[in-house]
Amino acid sequence: MSQGSNFVDYVKICGRSGNGGAGSAHLHRDVRTAKGGPDGGDGGRGGHVILKGNAQLWTLLHLKYRKHVIAEHGMSGGSALKTGRDGKDEILEVPLGTVAKDSVTGEVLFEITKDGEEKVLVKGGRGGLGNWHFKSPTNQTPRYAQPGESGQEEWKILELKVLADVGLVGFPNAGKSTLLSVITAAKPEIGDYPFTTIVPNLGIVSYRGGKSFIMADIPGIIEGASEGKGLGFRFLRHIERNSVLLFMVPADTHRSIKEEYEILLSELEAYNSELxxxxxxxxxxxxxxxxxxxxxxxxxxxxxxxxxFISSVAQKGLPELKDLLWKAINE
Structure with missing residues:
Protein backbone atom coordinates (compact mmCIF):
# COMPACT_ATOMS: atom_id res chain seq x y z
CA MET A 1 0.00 0.00 0.00
CA SER A 2 2.38 2.71 -1.18
CA GLN A 3 0.48 5.90 -0.61
CA GLY A 4 2.55 8.28 -2.74
CA SER A 5 0.71 11.50 -3.50
CA ASN A 6 -2.56 10.17 -2.01
CA PHE A 7 -1.20 10.56 1.49
CA VAL A 8 -2.19 13.97 2.80
CA ASP A 9 -1.46 14.65 6.47
CA TYR A 10 -2.12 18.42 6.63
CA VAL A 11 -5.07 20.56 5.47
CA LYS A 12 -6.25 24.08 6.27
CA ILE A 13 -9.99 24.68 6.04
CA CYS A 14 -12.36 27.55 6.70
CA GLY A 15 -15.38 26.44 8.73
CA ARG A 16 -18.46 28.65 8.86
CA SER A 17 -21.13 27.67 11.37
CA GLY A 18 -24.79 28.67 11.02
CA ASN A 19 -26.44 31.70 12.62
CA GLY A 20 -28.98 30.99 15.33
CA GLY A 21 -32.61 31.63 14.34
CA ALA A 22 -34.37 34.69 15.76
CA GLY A 23 -36.88 34.33 18.59
CA SER A 24 -40.48 35.24 17.71
CA ALA A 25 -42.23 38.28 19.18
CA HIS A 26 -45.71 36.93 18.34
CA LEU A 27 -48.75 37.72 20.52
CA HIS A 28 -51.50 35.11 20.76
CA ARG A 29 -54.59 35.87 18.67
CA ASP A 30 -57.59 33.68 17.78
CA VAL A 31 -61.37 33.93 17.34
CA ARG A 32 -61.95 34.25 21.08
CA THR A 33 -58.86 36.26 21.93
CA ALA A 34 -58.31 39.74 20.54
CA LYS A 35 -55.37 40.61 22.77
CA GLY A 36 -53.59 37.47 24.01
CA GLY A 37 -50.25 37.21 25.76
CA PRO A 38 -46.84 36.54 24.23
CA ASP A 39 -46.46 33.11 22.58
CA GLY A 40 -43.37 33.58 20.38
CA GLY A 41 -41.14 30.50 20.25
CA ASP A 42 -37.31 30.35 20.40
CA GLY A 43 -35.08 30.32 17.33
CA GLY A 44 -33.21 27.12 16.40
CA ARG A 45 -29.46 26.70 16.90
CA GLY A 46 -27.18 27.35 13.95
CA GLY A 47 -25.46 24.27 12.49
CA HIS A 48 -22.04 23.26 13.90
CA VAL A 49 -19.05 22.16 11.85
CA ILE A 50 -18.15 18.77 13.38
CA LEU A 51 -15.26 16.32 12.97
CA LYS A 52 -16.11 12.61 13.18
CA GLY A 53 -13.59 9.76 13.49
CA ASN A 54 -13.65 7.09 10.78
CA ALA A 55 -11.35 4.08 11.22
CA GLN A 56 -11.57 3.27 7.49
CA LEU A 57 -9.81 6.49 6.48
CA TRP A 58 -6.02 6.89 6.54
CA THR A 59 -5.48 10.24 4.82
CA LEU A 60 -6.94 13.78 4.74
CA LEU A 61 -6.90 13.74 0.93
CA HIS A 62 -10.70 14.07 0.67
CA LEU A 63 -10.51 17.45 2.45
CA LYS A 64 -7.52 18.82 0.53
CA TYR A 65 -9.58 20.71 -2.05
CA ARG A 66 -12.52 21.50 0.20
CA LYS A 67 -11.48 24.92 1.46
CA HIS A 68 -14.85 26.17 2.76
CA VAL A 69 -17.27 24.17 4.88
CA ILE A 70 -20.56 25.92 5.57
CA ALA A 71 -23.24 24.75 8.01
CA GLU A 72 -26.92 25.74 7.78
CA HIS A 73 -28.56 28.62 9.68
CA GLY A 74 -31.14 27.92 12.39
CA MET A 75 -34.78 28.76 11.63
CA SER A 76 -36.76 31.51 13.42
CA GLY A 77 -39.19 30.68 16.19
CA GLY A 78 -42.93 30.68 15.44
CA SER A 79 -46.24 31.39 17.14
CA ALA A 80 -47.78 29.05 19.74
CA LEU A 81 -44.34 28.63 21.35
CA LYS A 82 -43.00 26.74 18.32
CA THR A 83 -39.19 26.46 18.38
CA GLY A 84 -37.41 26.97 15.06
CA ARG A 85 -35.60 24.03 13.49
CA ASP A 86 -31.86 23.72 14.24
CA GLY A 87 -29.52 24.32 11.30
CA LYS A 88 -28.09 21.12 9.77
CA ASP A 89 -24.60 20.30 11.11
CA GLU A 90 -21.80 19.87 8.60
CA ILE A 91 -19.95 16.64 9.53
CA LEU A 92 -16.44 15.99 8.22
CA GLU A 93 -15.17 12.43 8.53
CA VAL A 94 -11.48 12.19 9.41
CA PRO A 95 -8.95 9.41 10.10
CA LEU A 96 -8.13 8.48 13.70
CA GLY A 97 -5.14 10.47 14.91
CA THR A 98 -6.41 13.77 13.41
CA VAL A 99 -5.50 16.81 15.49
CA ALA A 100 -7.45 20.09 15.12
CA LYS A 101 -5.57 23.35 15.68
CA ASP A 102 -6.35 27.04 15.62
CA SER A 103 -4.71 28.39 12.46
CA VAL A 104 -3.71 31.72 14.06
CA THR A 105 -2.33 30.65 17.44
CA GLY A 106 -1.41 27.05 16.56
CA GLU A 107 -3.18 25.96 19.78
CA VAL A 108 -4.27 22.30 19.79
CA LEU A 109 -8.06 22.20 20.20
CA PHE A 110 -8.63 18.44 20.35
CA GLU A 111 -7.68 15.11 18.82
CA ILE A 112 -9.93 12.44 17.29
CA THR A 113 -8.81 8.98 18.41
CA LYS A 114 -11.89 6.73 18.30
CA ASP A 115 -14.12 5.47 15.52
CA GLY A 116 -17.42 7.37 15.53
CA GLU A 117 -16.14 10.01 17.99
CA GLU A 118 -17.58 13.50 17.23
CA LYS A 119 -16.18 16.88 18.30
CA VAL A 120 -17.36 20.38 17.41
CA LEU A 121 -14.80 22.28 15.33
CA VAL A 122 -16.80 25.50 14.84
CA LYS A 123 -19.82 26.11 17.05
CA GLY A 124 -23.17 27.25 15.63
CA GLY A 125 -24.84 30.41 16.99
CA ARG A 126 -27.47 30.00 19.72
CA GLY A 127 -31.10 30.59 18.79
CA GLY A 128 -32.73 33.77 20.17
CA LEU A 129 -35.34 33.55 22.93
CA GLY A 130 -39.00 34.14 22.06
CA ASN A 131 -40.96 36.98 23.71
CA TRP A 132 -42.70 34.70 26.25
CA HIS A 133 -39.38 34.50 28.15
CA PHE A 134 -39.60 38.25 28.83
CA LYS A 135 -43.11 38.32 30.28
CA SER A 136 -43.26 39.77 33.80
CA PRO A 137 -45.94 41.13 36.17
CA THR A 138 -45.07 44.66 35.01
CA ASN A 139 -44.69 43.84 31.31
CA GLN A 140 -47.32 41.30 30.37
CA THR A 141 -47.11 41.69 26.59
CA PRO A 142 -43.46 42.15 25.60
CA ARG A 143 -43.33 42.93 21.88
CA TYR A 144 -39.69 42.04 21.47
CA ALA A 145 -37.62 38.85 21.24
CA GLN A 146 -33.95 38.04 21.02
CA PRO A 147 -32.18 37.89 17.65
CA GLY A 148 -30.19 34.71 17.04
CA GLU A 149 -26.46 34.65 17.78
CA SER A 150 -24.21 34.89 14.70
CA GLY A 151 -22.31 31.83 13.55
CA GLN A 152 -18.51 31.94 13.40
CA GLU A 153 -16.12 31.82 10.49
CA GLU A 154 -12.75 30.39 11.48
CA TRP A 155 -9.71 28.91 9.73
CA LYS A 156 -8.58 25.63 11.28
CA ILE A 157 -5.66 23.31 10.64
CA LEU A 158 -6.14 19.54 10.61
CA GLU A 159 -3.01 17.42 11.02
CA LEU A 160 -2.79 13.67 10.94
CA LYS A 161 -0.54 11.56 13.15
CA VAL A 162 -0.28 8.02 11.82
CA LEU A 163 -1.47 5.37 14.28
CA ALA A 164 0.80 2.33 14.15
CA ASP A 165 2.09 -0.27 16.58
CA VAL A 166 5.72 0.02 15.47
CA GLY A 167 7.47 3.09 14.10
CA LEU A 168 10.79 2.65 12.28
CA VAL A 169 13.42 5.18 13.32
CA GLY A 170 16.72 5.53 11.49
CA PHE A 171 18.78 7.65 9.17
CA PRO A 172 18.09 7.53 5.45
CA ASN A 173 19.19 4.22 3.91
CA ALA A 174 19.20 2.31 7.22
CA GLY A 175 17.11 -0.34 5.43
CA LYS A 176 13.69 0.66 6.77
CA SER A 177 11.83 0.52 3.45
CA THR A 178 13.49 -2.79 2.57
CA LEU A 179 12.45 -4.31 5.91
CA LEU A 180 8.89 -3.07 5.44
CA SER A 181 8.67 -4.52 1.92
CA VAL A 182 9.98 -7.89 3.14
CA ILE A 183 7.94 -8.43 6.32
CA THR A 184 4.68 -6.73 5.27
CA ALA A 185 2.58 -6.48 2.13
CA ALA A 186 3.60 -2.81 1.65
CA LYS A 187 5.43 -1.80 -1.51
CA PRO A 188 7.44 1.28 -0.55
CA GLU A 189 9.81 2.99 -2.99
CA ILE A 190 13.33 1.82 -2.20
CA GLY A 191 16.44 3.88 -2.86
CA ASP A 192 19.66 4.60 -1.01
CA TYR A 193 19.39 8.39 -1.11
CA PRO A 194 17.96 10.57 1.69
CA PHE A 195 14.20 11.13 1.64
CA THR A 196 13.17 8.26 -0.60
CA THR A 197 10.31 7.92 1.88
CA ILE A 198 8.59 11.28 1.86
CA VAL A 199 5.33 10.04 3.39
CA PRO A 200 4.76 7.33 5.99
CA ASN A 201 4.30 3.89 4.50
CA LEU A 202 2.12 1.54 6.50
CA GLY A 203 2.27 -2.22 6.34
CA ILE A 204 0.64 -5.09 8.22
CA VAL A 205 3.03 -7.65 9.69
CA SER A 206 1.58 -11.16 10.05
CA TYR A 207 2.54 -12.91 13.26
CA ARG A 208 1.98 -16.44 14.59
CA GLY A 209 -1.52 -17.73 15.23
CA GLY A 210 -3.18 -15.34 12.79
CA LYS A 211 -2.15 -12.28 14.82
CA SER A 212 -0.83 -9.12 13.17
CA PHE A 213 0.45 -5.63 13.93
CA ILE A 214 0.95 -2.41 11.96
CA MET A 215 4.39 -1.07 11.13
CA ALA A 216 5.05 2.45 9.79
CA ASP A 217 8.14 3.52 7.93
CA ILE A 218 8.55 7.23 8.45
CA PRO A 219 10.87 9.59 6.49
CA GLY A 220 14.48 9.17 7.63
CA ILE A 221 15.74 11.38 10.43
CA ILE A 222 18.66 13.58 9.59
CA GLU A 223 20.62 15.31 12.32
CA GLY A 224 18.81 18.53 13.04
CA ALA A 225 15.33 17.23 12.19
CA SER A 226 14.10 18.52 15.54
CA GLU A 227 15.12 22.03 14.48
CA GLY A 228 12.93 21.64 11.41
CA LYS A 229 15.69 20.75 8.94
CA GLY A 230 14.83 18.49 6.05
CA LEU A 231 11.37 17.06 6.63
CA GLY A 232 11.93 17.62 10.34
CA PHE A 233 8.75 18.19 12.29
CA ARG A 234 6.32 16.79 9.76
CA PHE A 235 7.95 13.41 10.07
CA LEU A 236 8.55 13.47 13.83
CA ARG A 237 4.85 14.13 14.40
CA HIS A 238 4.04 10.64 13.11
CA ILE A 239 6.36 8.96 15.61
CA GLU A 240 4.27 10.32 18.51
CA ARG A 241 1.48 7.88 17.74
CA ASN A 242 3.51 4.67 17.56
CA SER A 243 3.54 2.41 20.59
CA VAL A 244 6.99 0.83 20.00
CA LEU A 245 10.03 2.42 18.35
CA LEU A 246 12.30 0.20 16.30
CA PHE A 247 15.69 1.87 15.88
CA MET A 248 17.51 0.70 12.77
CA VAL A 249 21.25 1.15 12.39
CA PRO A 250 23.17 -0.45 9.50
CA ALA A 251 26.11 -2.71 10.36
CA ASP A 252 28.28 -0.73 7.91
CA THR A 253 27.69 2.67 9.56
CA HIS A 254 30.75 4.92 9.57
CA ARG A 255 30.10 5.68 13.25
CA SER A 256 29.75 3.09 15.98
CA ILE A 257 26.27 1.52 16.40
CA LYS A 258 26.04 3.13 19.84
CA GLU A 259 26.91 6.61 18.52
CA GLU A 260 24.34 6.44 15.75
CA TYR A 261 21.66 5.20 18.16
CA GLU A 262 22.45 8.06 20.56
CA ILE A 263 22.16 10.67 17.78
CA LEU A 264 18.75 9.27 16.79
CA LEU A 265 17.72 9.33 20.43
CA SER A 266 18.83 12.93 20.97
CA GLU A 267 16.84 14.03 17.88
CA LEU A 268 13.71 12.46 19.37
CA GLU A 269 14.39 13.96 22.79
CA ALA A 270 14.87 17.46 21.36
CA TYR A 271 11.51 17.19 19.64
CA ASN A 272 9.50 15.60 22.44
CA SER A 273 11.13 14.03 25.48
CA GLU A 274 8.03 11.90 26.15
CA LEU A 275 9.00 9.76 23.16
CA PHE A 309 21.00 -8.58 14.04
CA ILE A 310 18.92 -8.74 10.86
CA SER A 311 19.22 -8.85 7.11
CA SER A 312 16.03 -8.19 5.14
CA VAL A 313 17.65 -9.43 1.94
CA ALA A 314 18.99 -12.68 3.43
CA GLN A 315 15.88 -13.03 5.69
CA LYS A 316 18.21 -13.26 8.69
CA GLY A 317 16.85 -12.62 12.21
CA LEU A 318 13.35 -11.65 11.07
CA PRO A 319 11.41 -14.20 13.20
CA GLU A 320 13.40 -13.06 16.28
CA LEU A 321 12.64 -9.43 15.41
CA LYS A 322 8.89 -10.15 15.15
CA ASP A 323 9.00 -11.92 18.54
CA LEU A 324 10.72 -8.96 20.19
CA LEU A 325 8.25 -6.49 18.66
CA TRP A 326 5.19 -8.54 19.57
CA LYS A 327 6.39 -8.84 23.16
CA ALA A 328 7.05 -5.07 23.40
CA ILE A 329 3.66 -4.14 21.87
CA ASN A 330 1.78 -6.36 24.28
CA GLU A 331 3.63 -5.46 27.43
Missing amino acids: LHKPKILAITKADMLDEELEAEMKIDLPELPYV
Whole structure:
Protein backbone atom coordinates (compact mmCIF):
# COMPACT_ATOMS: atom_id res chain seq x y z
CA MET A 1 0.00 0.00 0.00
CA SER A 2 2.38 2.71 -1.18
CA GLN A 3 0.48 5.90 -0.61
CA GLY A 4 2.55 8.28 -2.74
CA SER A 5 0.71 11.50 -3.50
CA ASN A 6 -2.56 10.17 -2.01
CA PHE A 7 -1.20 10.56 1.49
CA VAL A 8 -2.19 13.97 2.80
CA ASP A 9 -1.46 14.65 6.47
CA TYR A 10 -2.12 18.42 6.63
CA VAL A 11 -5.07 20.56 5.47
CA LYS A 12 -6.25 24.08 6.27
CA ILE A 13 -9.99 24.68 6.04
CA CYS A 14 -12.36 27.55 6.70
CA GLY A 15 -15.38 26.44 8.73
CA ARG A 16 -18.46 28.65 8.86
CA SER A 17 -21.13 27.67 11.37
CA GLY A 18 -24.79 28.67 11.02
CA ASN A 19 -26.44 31.70 12.62
CA GLY A 20 -28.98 30.99 15.33
CA GLY A 21 -32.61 31.63 14.34
CA ALA A 22 -34.37 34.69 15.76
CA GLY A 23 -36.88 34.33 18.59
CA SER A 24 -40.48 35.24 17.71
CA ALA A 25 -42.23 38.28 19.18
CA HIS A 26 -45.71 36.93 18.34
CA LEU A 27 -48.75 37.72 20.52
CA HIS A 28 -51.50 35.11 20.76
CA ARG A 29 -54.59 35.87 18.67
CA ASP A 30 -57.59 33.68 17.78
CA VAL A 31 -61.37 33.93 17.34
CA ARG A 32 -61.95 34.25 21.08
CA THR A 33 -58.86 36.26 21.93
CA ALA A 34 -58.31 39.74 20.54
CA LYS A 35 -55.37 40.61 22.77
CA GLY A 36 -53.59 37.47 24.01
CA GLY A 37 -50.25 37.21 25.76
CA PRO A 38 -46.84 36.54 24.23
CA ASP A 39 -46.46 33.11 22.58
CA GLY A 40 -43.37 33.58 20.38
CA GLY A 41 -41.14 30.50 20.25
CA ASP A 42 -37.31 30.35 20.40
CA GLY A 43 -35.08 30.32 17.33
CA GLY A 44 -33.21 27.12 16.40
CA ARG A 45 -29.46 26.70 16.90
CA GLY A 46 -27.18 27.35 13.95
CA GLY A 47 -25.46 24.27 12.49
CA HIS A 48 -22.04 23.26 13.90
CA VAL A 49 -19.05 22.16 11.85
CA ILE A 50 -18.15 18.77 13.38
CA LEU A 51 -15.26 16.32 12.97
CA LYS A 52 -16.11 12.61 13.18
CA GLY A 53 -13.59 9.76 13.49
CA ASN A 54 -13.65 7.09 10.78
CA ALA A 55 -11.35 4.08 11.22
CA GLN A 56 -11.57 3.27 7.49
CA LEU A 57 -9.81 6.49 6.48
CA TRP A 58 -6.02 6.89 6.54
CA THR A 59 -5.48 10.24 4.82
CA LEU A 60 -6.94 13.78 4.74
CA LEU A 61 -6.90 13.74 0.93
CA HIS A 62 -10.70 14.07 0.67
CA LEU A 63 -10.51 17.45 2.45
CA LYS A 64 -7.52 18.82 0.53
CA TYR A 65 -9.58 20.71 -2.05
CA ARG A 66 -12.52 21.50 0.20
CA LYS A 67 -11.48 24.92 1.46
CA HIS A 68 -14.85 26.17 2.76
CA VAL A 69 -17.27 24.17 4.88
CA ILE A 70 -20.56 25.92 5.57
CA ALA A 71 -23.24 24.75 8.01
CA GLU A 72 -26.92 25.74 7.78
CA HIS A 73 -28.56 28.62 9.68
CA GLY A 74 -31.14 27.92 12.39
CA MET A 75 -34.78 28.76 11.63
CA SER A 76 -36.76 31.51 13.42
CA GLY A 77 -39.19 30.68 16.19
CA GLY A 78 -42.93 30.68 15.44
CA SER A 79 -46.24 31.39 17.14
CA ALA A 80 -47.78 29.05 19.74
CA LEU A 81 -44.34 28.63 21.35
CA LYS A 82 -43.00 26.74 18.32
CA THR A 83 -39.19 26.46 18.38
CA GLY A 84 -37.41 26.97 15.06
CA ARG A 85 -35.60 24.03 13.49
CA ASP A 86 -31.86 23.72 14.24
CA GLY A 87 -29.52 24.32 11.30
CA LYS A 88 -28.09 21.12 9.77
CA ASP A 89 -24.60 20.30 11.11
CA GLU A 90 -21.80 19.87 8.60
CA ILE A 91 -19.95 16.64 9.53
CA LEU A 92 -16.44 15.99 8.22
CA GLU A 93 -15.17 12.43 8.53
CA VAL A 94 -11.48 12.19 9.41
CA PRO A 95 -8.95 9.41 10.10
CA LEU A 96 -8.13 8.48 13.70
CA GLY A 97 -5.14 10.47 14.91
CA THR A 98 -6.41 13.77 13.41
CA VAL A 99 -5.50 16.81 15.49
CA ALA A 100 -7.45 20.09 15.12
CA LYS A 101 -5.57 23.35 15.68
CA ASP A 102 -6.35 27.04 15.62
CA SER A 103 -4.71 28.39 12.46
CA VAL A 104 -3.71 31.72 14.06
CA THR A 105 -2.33 30.65 17.44
CA GLY A 106 -1.41 27.05 16.56
CA GLU A 107 -3.18 25.96 19.78
CA VAL A 108 -4.27 22.30 19.79
CA LEU A 109 -8.06 22.20 20.20
CA PHE A 110 -8.63 18.44 20.35
CA GLU A 111 -7.68 15.11 18.82
CA ILE A 112 -9.93 12.44 17.29
CA THR A 113 -8.81 8.98 18.41
CA LYS A 114 -11.89 6.73 18.30
CA ASP A 115 -14.12 5.47 15.52
CA GLY A 116 -17.42 7.37 15.53
CA GLU A 117 -16.14 10.01 17.99
CA GLU A 118 -17.58 13.50 17.23
CA LYS A 119 -16.18 16.88 18.30
CA VAL A 120 -17.36 20.38 17.41
CA LEU A 121 -14.80 22.28 15.33
CA VAL A 122 -16.80 25.50 14.84
CA LYS A 123 -19.82 26.11 17.05
CA GLY A 124 -23.17 27.25 15.63
CA GLY A 125 -24.84 30.41 16.99
CA ARG A 126 -27.47 30.00 19.72
CA GLY A 127 -31.10 30.59 18.79
CA GLY A 128 -32.73 33.77 20.17
CA LEU A 129 -35.34 33.55 22.93
CA GLY A 130 -39.00 34.14 22.06
CA ASN A 131 -40.96 36.98 23.71
CA TRP A 132 -42.70 34.70 26.25
CA HIS A 133 -39.38 34.50 28.15
CA PHE A 134 -39.60 38.25 28.83
CA LYS A 135 -43.11 38.32 30.28
CA SER A 136 -43.26 39.77 33.80
CA PRO A 137 -45.94 41.13 36.17
CA THR A 138 -45.07 44.66 35.01
CA ASN A 139 -44.69 43.84 31.31
CA GLN A 140 -47.32 41.30 30.37
CA THR A 141 -47.11 41.69 26.59
CA PRO A 142 -43.46 42.15 25.60
CA ARG A 143 -43.33 42.93 21.88
CA TYR A 144 -39.69 42.04 21.47
CA ALA A 145 -37.62 38.85 21.24
CA GLN A 146 -33.95 38.04 21.02
CA PRO A 147 -32.18 37.89 17.65
CA GLY A 148 -30.19 34.71 17.04
CA GLU A 149 -26.46 34.65 17.78
CA SER A 150 -24.21 34.89 14.70
CA GLY A 151 -22.31 31.83 13.55
CA GLN A 152 -18.51 31.94 13.40
CA GLU A 153 -16.12 31.82 10.49
CA GLU A 154 -12.75 30.39 11.48
CA TRP A 155 -9.71 28.91 9.73
CA LYS A 156 -8.58 25.63 11.28
CA ILE A 157 -5.66 23.31 10.64
CA LEU A 158 -6.14 19.54 10.61
CA GLU A 159 -3.01 17.42 11.02
CA LEU A 160 -2.79 13.67 10.94
CA LYS A 161 -0.54 11.56 13.15
CA VAL A 162 -0.28 8.02 11.82
CA LEU A 163 -1.47 5.37 14.28
CA ALA A 164 0.80 2.33 14.15
CA ASP A 165 2.09 -0.27 16.58
CA VAL A 166 5.72 0.02 15.47
CA GLY A 167 7.47 3.09 14.10
CA LEU A 168 10.79 2.65 12.28
CA VAL A 169 13.42 5.18 13.32
CA GLY A 170 16.72 5.53 11.49
CA PHE A 171 18.78 7.65 9.17
CA PRO A 172 18.09 7.53 5.45
CA ASN A 173 19.19 4.22 3.91
CA ALA A 174 19.20 2.31 7.22
CA GLY A 175 17.11 -0.34 5.43
CA LYS A 176 13.69 0.66 6.77
CA SER A 177 11.83 0.52 3.45
CA THR A 178 13.49 -2.79 2.57
CA LEU A 179 12.45 -4.31 5.91
CA LEU A 180 8.89 -3.07 5.44
CA SER A 181 8.67 -4.52 1.92
CA VAL A 182 9.98 -7.89 3.14
CA ILE A 183 7.94 -8.43 6.32
CA THR A 184 4.68 -6.73 5.27
CA ALA A 185 2.58 -6.48 2.13
CA ALA A 186 3.60 -2.81 1.65
CA LYS A 187 5.43 -1.80 -1.51
CA PRO A 188 7.44 1.28 -0.55
CA GLU A 189 9.81 2.99 -2.99
CA ILE A 190 13.33 1.82 -2.20
CA GLY A 191 16.44 3.88 -2.86
CA ASP A 192 19.66 4.60 -1.01
CA TYR A 193 19.39 8.39 -1.11
CA PRO A 194 17.96 10.57 1.69
CA PHE A 195 14.20 11.13 1.64
CA THR A 196 13.17 8.26 -0.60
CA THR A 197 10.31 7.92 1.88
CA ILE A 198 8.59 11.28 1.86
CA VAL A 199 5.33 10.04 3.39
CA PRO A 200 4.76 7.33 5.99
CA ASN A 201 4.30 3.89 4.50
CA LEU A 202 2.12 1.54 6.50
CA GLY A 203 2.27 -2.22 6.34
CA ILE A 204 0.64 -5.09 8.22
CA VAL A 205 3.03 -7.65 9.69
CA SER A 206 1.58 -11.16 10.05
CA TYR A 207 2.54 -12.91 13.26
CA ARG A 208 1.98 -16.44 14.59
CA GLY A 209 -1.52 -17.73 15.23
CA GLY A 210 -3.18 -15.34 12.79
CA LYS A 211 -2.15 -12.28 14.82
CA SER A 212 -0.83 -9.12 13.17
CA PHE A 213 0.45 -5.63 13.93
CA ILE A 214 0.95 -2.41 11.96
CA MET A 215 4.39 -1.07 11.13
CA ALA A 216 5.05 2.45 9.79
CA ASP A 217 8.14 3.52 7.93
CA ILE A 218 8.55 7.23 8.45
CA PRO A 219 10.87 9.59 6.49
CA GLY A 220 14.48 9.17 7.63
CA ILE A 221 15.74 11.38 10.43
CA ILE A 222 18.66 13.58 9.59
CA GLU A 223 20.62 15.31 12.32
CA GLY A 224 18.81 18.53 13.04
CA ALA A 225 15.33 17.23 12.19
CA SER A 226 14.10 18.52 15.54
CA GLU A 227 15.12 22.03 14.48
CA GLY A 228 12.93 21.64 11.41
CA LYS A 229 15.69 20.75 8.94
CA GLY A 230 14.83 18.49 6.05
CA LEU A 231 11.37 17.06 6.63
CA GLY A 232 11.93 17.62 10.34
CA PHE A 233 8.75 18.19 12.29
CA ARG A 234 6.32 16.79 9.76
CA PHE A 235 7.95 13.41 10.07
CA LEU A 236 8.55 13.47 13.83
CA ARG A 237 4.85 14.13 14.40
CA HIS A 238 4.04 10.64 13.11
CA ILE A 239 6.36 8.96 15.61
CA GLU A 240 4.27 10.32 18.51
CA ARG A 241 1.48 7.88 17.74
CA ASN A 242 3.51 4.67 17.56
CA SER A 243 3.54 2.41 20.59
CA VAL A 244 6.99 0.83 20.00
CA LEU A 245 10.03 2.42 18.35
CA LEU A 246 12.30 0.20 16.30
CA PHE A 247 15.69 1.87 15.88
CA MET A 248 17.51 0.70 12.77
CA VAL A 249 21.25 1.15 12.39
CA PRO A 250 23.17 -0.45 9.50
CA ALA A 251 26.11 -2.71 10.36
CA ASP A 252 28.28 -0.73 7.91
CA THR A 253 27.69 2.67 9.56
CA HIS A 254 30.75 4.92 9.57
CA ARG A 255 30.10 5.68 13.25
CA SER A 256 29.75 3.09 15.98
CA ILE A 257 26.27 1.52 16.40
CA LYS A 258 26.04 3.13 19.84
CA GLU A 259 26.91 6.61 18.52
CA GLU A 260 24.34 6.44 15.75
CA TYR A 261 21.66 5.20 18.16
CA GLU A 262 22.45 8.06 20.56
CA ILE A 263 22.16 10.67 17.78
CA LEU A 264 18.75 9.27 16.79
CA LEU A 265 17.72 9.33 20.43
CA SER A 266 18.83 12.93 20.97
CA GLU A 267 16.84 14.03 17.88
CA LEU A 268 13.71 12.46 19.37
CA GLU A 269 14.39 13.96 22.79
CA ALA A 270 14.87 17.46 21.36
CA TYR A 271 11.51 17.19 19.64
CA ASN A 272 9.50 15.60 22.44
CA SER A 273 11.13 14.03 25.48
CA GLU A 274 8.03 11.90 26.15
CA LEU A 275 9.00 9.76 23.16
CA LEU A 276 11.87 8.37 25.23
CA HIS A 277 9.39 6.56 27.49
CA LYS A 278 8.19 4.33 24.65
CA PRO A 279 9.51 0.76 24.42
CA LYS A 280 12.61 0.72 22.19
CA ILE A 281 14.24 -2.09 20.22
CA LEU A 282 17.43 -1.95 18.19
CA ALA A 283 17.84 -3.74 14.86
CA ILE A 284 21.35 -3.86 13.39
CA THR A 285 20.58 -4.12 9.67
CA LYS A 286 22.59 -5.44 6.68
CA ALA A 287 23.96 -8.10 9.03
CA ASP A 288 24.46 -10.58 6.18
CA MET A 289 27.86 -8.87 5.75
CA LEU A 290 29.01 -9.96 9.23
CA ASP A 291 30.65 -13.20 10.28
CA GLU A 292 30.27 -14.55 13.83
CA GLU A 293 33.55 -13.00 14.97
CA LEU A 294 32.59 -9.49 13.81
CA GLU A 295 29.15 -9.84 15.32
CA ALA A 296 30.59 -10.88 18.69
CA GLU A 297 32.96 -7.91 18.57
CA MET A 298 30.10 -5.47 17.90
CA LYS A 299 27.99 -6.87 20.76
CA ILE A 300 30.59 -5.64 23.28
CA ASP A 301 29.73 -1.99 22.68
CA LEU A 302 25.98 -2.02 21.97
CA PRO A 303 23.58 0.30 23.85
CA GLU A 304 21.54 -1.29 26.62
CA LEU A 305 18.23 -2.29 25.07
CA PRO A 306 16.83 -5.42 23.37
CA TYR A 307 18.61 -5.88 20.02
CA VAL A 308 18.68 -8.23 17.07
CA PHE A 309 21.00 -8.58 14.04
CA ILE A 310 18.92 -8.74 10.86
CA SER A 311 19.22 -8.85 7.11
CA SER A 312 16.03 -8.19 5.14
CA VAL A 313 17.65 -9.43 1.94
CA ALA A 314 18.99 -12.68 3.43
CA GLN A 315 15.88 -13.03 5.69
CA LYS A 316 18.21 -13.26 8.69
CA GLY A 317 16.85 -12.62 12.21
CA LEU A 318 13.35 -11.65 11.07
CA PRO A 319 11.41 -14.20 13.20
CA GLU A 320 13.40 -13.06 16.28
CA LEU A 321 12.64 -9.43 15.41
CA LYS A 322 8.89 -10.15 15.15
CA ASP A 323 9.00 -11.92 18.54
CA LEU A 324 10.72 -8.96 20.19
CA LEU A 325 8.25 -6.49 18.66
CA TRP A 326 5.19 -8.54 19.57
CA LYS A 327 6.39 -8.84 23.16
CA ALA A 328 7.05 -5.07 23.40
CA ILE A 329 3.66 -4.14 21.87
CA ASN A 330 1.78 -6.36 24.28
CA GLU A 331 3.63 -5.46 27.43
